[in-house]
Amino acid sequence: MGVVLFMENFRLDPWGHVLIEEYEKLFKFFGLSPTKNLLERIERIGGKSKLYSRGIVFAHRDLDKFLNTVEHGGKAALVTGFMPSGPFHFGHKMVADQIIYFQNMGVKAFIAMADAEAYAVRKIPRKKLLENAKNYVANLIALGVDPKRAVFYMQTNYEPAYYRLAQMASSKVTTSELKAIYGDIEPGKVIAIFTQVADILHPTLEEFGKYKIVVVPVGPDQDPHIRLTRDIAERLGTDIPGLSKPASTYHKLMRGLDGGEKMSSSRPESYISLNEPIEIATSKLMNAYTGGRPTADEQRRFGGVPDKCMIYELYLYHLLDDDVLREIYDKCRNGRILCGEDKRFAARLLRDFLDEHQRKFNEIINVVEDYIELPKY
Ligand code: SF4
Known part of the structure; x- marks a missing residue:
């Protein structure tokens, strides 16, 4: 789910020990909290995980609230999305590992195939997107994602309440807010943004199980989008009571094999x-x-x-x-x-x-x- 990284004055290079300070800047810059302070609690609930003990998932927003819900037997869900624009690689596997970890806590996973976004942003032909989406779902299940505790869906082929939510979300944001976050963007990308807002918020709707809280595992480049969604959740509160702000976790981005930018299907x-x-x-x-x-x-x-x-x-x-x-x-x-x-x-x-x-x-x-x-x- 591509979003402009909105950090001035420093370049985020998420790799390696020597650059950890760059991640530390995120805590201050975006108001994220370090997961290391929650490590004992996370592992008590979910068991040991290299994702957390090795600092791969290094920051969060409201993960403590999410864990409260899980610990007290409340309904909690995970939301994630994959843009099926190319082959499923080891960068994607890291997200699969996080889905499996939360599923093992009893959390339901809502997994979007972000075909609307891939079509708008990467201009991938629809036929290819559908093939890739099948491939992604098969990879996720082969890695251990439990389909009985997951909902896999295409962004372009879901339930009416999901589209209603996207539409309502779009009326809660001004053009200048969008511009401040994403810069000048085409209409297709605007639609993709509100579709992603619906991806994140829809499990808290009655039609999808009325989950009390969702957690969204993302890379730090996605944080502007999380912040926008949290704002929209608040603004929609009067129209849709019970819509809660999402929690989020932030993982380091795996570098490409060439040691360069993040591992990416486009390279x-x-x-x-x-x-x-x-x-x-x-x-x-x-x-x-x-x-x-x-x-x-x-x-x-x-x-x-x-x-x-x-x-x-x-x-x-x-x-x-x-x-x-x-x-x-x-x-x-x-x-x-x-x-x-x-x-x-x-x-x-x-x-x-x-x-x-x-x-x-x-x-x-x-x-x-x-x-x-x-x-x-
Ligand atoms: S490949 Fe070379 S540099 Fe990398 S861990 Fe092994 S010995 Fe060290």
């Missing part, structure tokens, strides 16, 4: 798709940007820089448990492992993961239309 060299041939996936990994030194001798003498390394980032976000992760980090820093050897180890982990995932995916893709209703065009 094939930046991602590993969960559906690409395993040989291609491992070859992308072998060519990924690392924190290694120019020569083996220098690496042995000075050690590598795992915090800058994309192989390490794959370990951190996806591939390794705490013990081995710590061991590799130390070995790298102390020059006791070279990048070639380590990449071969990572490639084996990746191969095992993709083998298993693609086997499950191939079973689910054949029946995926049992889980999502597609429009005709």
